[in-house]
Amino acid sequence: MAAPENALVSIPAREIVLHKSDGYYGWDNEYGQFKTDCPAFEAARYLTSNAEFLRFVEAGGYQTDDYWQEEGLAWRTYTHAQHPTFWIKQATGWKLRLMTEEVDMPWSWPVEVNYHEAKAFCNWLAAHTGKPVRLPTEHEWYSLYEHAGLSDDQIANDTHANLFLDHGASSCPVNQFAQGELYDVVGNVWQWTETPIFPFDGFKVHPLYDDFTTPTYDGRHNLIKGGSWISTGNEAIKHSRYAFRRHFFQHAGFRYIVTDTAIEHKNAYYESDKQLSEYAEFHYGDSYFGVPNFPKALSDYALQHLQGKLKRTALDLGCATGRATFELAKQFEHVTGIDFSARFIGLAMQIAQQGVLRYTMVNEGDLVSYQERSLSALGLNETTDKVEFWQGDACNLKPQFTGYDFILAANLIDRLYSPRQFLSTIHERLNIGGVLMITSPYTWLEEHTPREEWIGGYKQDGENVTTLDGLKTLLGAHFELMEKPVEIPFVIRETRHKFQHTLSEVTLWERVR
Secondary structure: OOOOOOOEEEEOOEEEEEEOOOOOOOOHHHOOEEEEEEOOEEEEOOOOEHHHHHHHHHOOOOOOHHHOOHHHHHHHHHHOOOOOOOEEEEOOEEEEEOOOOEEEOOOOOEOOOOHHHHHHHHHHHHHHHOOOEEOOOHHHHHHHHHHOOOOHHHHHOOOOOOOOOEOEOOOOOOOOOEEOOEEOOOOOOEEEEEEEOOOOEOOOOOHHHOOOOHHHOOOOEEEEEOOOOOOOHHHHOOOOOEEEEOOOOOOEEOOOEEOOOOOOOOOOOOEOOHHHHHHHHHHHOOOEOOEOOHHHHHHHHHHHOOOOOOOOEEEEEOOOOOHHHHHHOOOOOEEEEEEOOHHHHHHHHHHHHHOEEEEEEEEEOOEEEEEEEEOOOOOOHHHHHHEEEEEOOOOOOOOOOOOEEEEEEEOOHHHOOOHHHHHHHHHHHEEEEEEEEEEEOOOOOOOOOOHHHOOOOEEEOOEEEOHHHHHHHHHOOOEEEOOOOEEEEEEEEEEOOEEEEEEEEEEEEEEOO
């Protein structure tokens, strides 16, 4: 059977809303909520057939590096691919290798390729036609599904799709099963999308199969949709979400679309670095043993004592992963968070930009649990336009970081290489009448701070010198202590059975000169 000429079908804009009830069976990545506006686009009426893909092969598509992305080019170079894996070139023409035999090439069947080959074809077609051709995203596939008027009940009770082994053990012509204006929105072969799998909002790892989805949240596993001729059960439903490495190719083909809409990749990565994860939980996670969240408690304490003070700009020095920065932005017009660790700042910027943070927590040994925290759940989603994050050295800040009404230095001074320099110059960053808040457990260690730089925690002339004494000495020229020091506790979770419980002394200093 000759392959049909492909044509474009207009797909109107629509809102895509996904929510699967817990009352239905599924894999963990199918649950949660997803909502987005999907702009209009054009889609190929048929899946890309062997005949259509042959034009790419004969045009030298496998030899032209410009059509291939970096990862795809590395795959092609490694495998020496010249054409799809199941194609066999003989003197008499092309054949196709099926499960149990080789047959003359069925040109009207969908081509079976990996993501790299499908993407290279789209890039070739875009160069050839001058149109913005690419693969659909996951939500654009859902738009195709709705445009075709499909539903799980319809598919389960009908045989008008090449699914469930209802039509033999192979693909079939791309123009055999019409679904509205389109063909094979479901069935025949799986369809590659541009979307690396990501968790929906509210995603929870199922404890009985915690290694099913989370290993694929690495930006390297793209979603395939629609099912193939051999797909049954959960694989054949609308909500199924299976993702594979981009060099996978079995029973997978593609449909191309034409659109100017940029591809937006959702964050799927679960931070697994132990220190970063601990601080993510410390800032955005649960409270333990009845001890309130520390960055929030500091912010609440500060705002309580800033009544009647100007609240234009604030500086959160040593902000770590940024929770206090967001909390202060509930009342300040703009808040800058600065930390020496670029890794901490990276997490802070991630949650500011994407509104969500995902990380693993060590339970014991190699066993971990998976966490998702969002600004919206913490009531902080309205603050993102009022914060900024920078990597910087508190002892050597750049000139632009000045003119603040409030500065928070939380658990910072006993981790600086020169706290004396910091305390002697911090007034230059603060407006007259502004407030400096210093919190610290006063854990002086030579691995962080040379002993000669300690401002307390030692004896001088036989007398004890406390850190509070040192603060008064170094800040006294420009500041007055506003309140008696108070202690605010915090708890850092290391494992499910190990926690650090610490008291941080809090002092408030008003700049008076």
